[in-house]
Amino acid sequence: MSVRTIKLKIDGKEVTAQEADTILEVARENEIFIPTLCYLEGLTSLGGCRLCLVEVKGSPKLFPACSTAVSNRMEVITNSDSLMEYRRMIVELLLSERTHICAVCVANDSCELQEMATELGTDHVRFNRKWTNHKIDSSHENLVLDPNRCILCTRCIRVCDEVEGVHTLDLKMRGKDSQVIIDLDEPWGASNSCTSCMKCAAVCPVGAIYIKGKALSETKDKELPEFVLGRRCR
């Protein structure tokens, strides 16, 4: 089966793409920046963070670039004023959802949420911030799970399932009460399924899952996608 090459416009720039590609893939190939948080190359797309929403000419709806396939003669706008405003507000919402205090966070300076706020110009939070008091699980020999810093992007769950093939991690509850859990909500240290591959820590964009005794800046693999696609953690 041959894949058709098609033409489309992103932010006015004429680009060519393969038919099955997503808008995000095509944009990145052409060095057009679309912010993402829950997306990670090599994992299935979630479409949950809504940062990669783009406008497509002719449709009143917004589309997640990470999971929308390109089509011929599509005209995509990635940076309209209203999109930028939405993105800033979404980062604001994430910062106010749980206990995010950069100064005391293991991920400080190596945090994708922090970077995103800087990048998009979210300089203050207009909403009441919620200080959560979820239990921290540090029962694992090397890994810590701190739900208070989690943004529920589910990268850890997906990498555990799709790459490591274990599915130790999953979600419990719903909505604002959603939480990443180990096995059937058991202490991580008691998990029989966890292979301690530490991929979850490597893909966590914030400081919710981290390796004990190390700041995230020391442990984070800069070549994430390559890592996710194959190479095993040290």
Next chain:
Amino acid sequence: MKPDDIIKLAERDLNLRRSYKYRINVCCSSGCLPFGALKVLKEFQDAVKEFAVEEECKVARTGCVGTCYLGPVVVVEPGDYLYQNVTPEKAREIVREHITKGAPLKNLIYSNETFFKKQLRLVLRNAGKIDPFRIEDYISTGGYSALIKCLTKMSPQEVIDEVSASGLRGRGGAGFPTGHKWNFVARAPGSPKYVVANLDEGDPGVFANRTLAEADPHAIIEGMLIAAYAIGAEHGYIYIRAEYPLAIQTLKRAMKQAASLSLLEGDILESSFKFDVKLRLGAGAFVAGEETAILASIEGRRATPRPRPPYPATSGLWGKPTLIQNVETLANVPLIINNGGAWFSRIGSPRCSGTKCFSLTGKVKNPGLIEIPMGIALREVVFDIGGGIPDGKKFKSVQVGGPSGGCLPEDLLDLSVDYESLTKAGAIMGSGGIVVMDETSCMVDTAKFFTDFCVDESCGKCVPCRVGLVKVKNTFEGIIRGEGKVENLALLKKLGNLIQETSLCGLGQTAPNPVLTTLRYFEDEYISHIIEKKCRAGKCFTSHKEASRK
């Protein structure tokens, strides 16, 4: 069984039905059961024996006639005498006077012309008239004749064309043209194909789909069969919430009976068409009614929506083409096949043909289940069918479309009930809930109530809905505590807009409707809460006052 056998069965049962001089229909659906409908039914059965009128009077257990505020409700045919609030004692009296002496008990009869006059019962054609536990009852009123017509006289494409011509649109809320959808699924490559009937009616105060399933389960099954024939599907699922035990029981029986007459499973009516249906019970999540969430749930995963495209029509259950329809949409299908698409397209308004079932609740004299032709004015629904506001109170607002419907003020009451008009005014057709509020309702409190519901029901997958709604809720809590600021209102609008535009699924996209419409039409109430710290309806600040008194 062959088609002819079904036709013979229909004739036989119709003759049996006609052999009775009287028929007593006792509503035993979820609305009347809590009032003791089963005891009433038992009493009727005993009484006809006692008065020796068994031969001429049939006592039938039926579904809902819609007047849920009068339960238990009993209808005596011929003449459709509607008896209200029937007790076992009254049941005995009805048999003694009405059946044996032919003298209807005038003082017990409910005569409300307007409640029924402006309604048009197509989907609920059999509700309250047939015994949902007897497939013969359905068949004798013309049931499964549309399926027979499809199998013997029509090609699948002709069926789709007929549905397209009818102008029928999805009754689940979005109003997508049904014929289009069928064409998409029929043309989508891949097999097997699936039909999913959506009966996950999770809205508080909405009970239209439940009533349909309890009163006329075979209409849903026949609709599914015709849809499956048209699109070439082999398997079907009815996704129903576990909180509907009677509807589940009714559907289970109906499926079993249909299978025993070779109307389901195997070679249907000895043709080459095969179709089976399974029930799937939802475990209590509002979001599971969203079409992609339903698919996830049926596949055994967490009921969370996913981005579309790909649409279920091309990639649904297990990646195969899947047709998802609300049960009300499906129940319309046999009528369209029997009477023709052109007939159906003349009912209702030009762009919205047919009828819509609504659960009419709140501050109206006649709450219940109604079915109205599309295009009727909201005022007629509230004041004619609903009978207006009880206790001499004044009308304030009507919320259309379930928890994420908009709250409309009095000057919009002449709005016609159709998808476009409602959406333009900030409401939605939704799953069919109409809640009427009088002057004692506080609109700020109302908006908060529905926001709380959506916060609890958000699946948490996307940020705007999961976090944004919580922030809306927090803002309301502040206002109701007397800590509101005028700036809150601008932020509420911005947040509402964000959630509407950027949420992943319909739940999030419509969740801010109550907030945005109350801000649009009742801003003065917000202002008086914030500036004067007063609630005109006297709902809010009460605990505040009590606290200060202490």
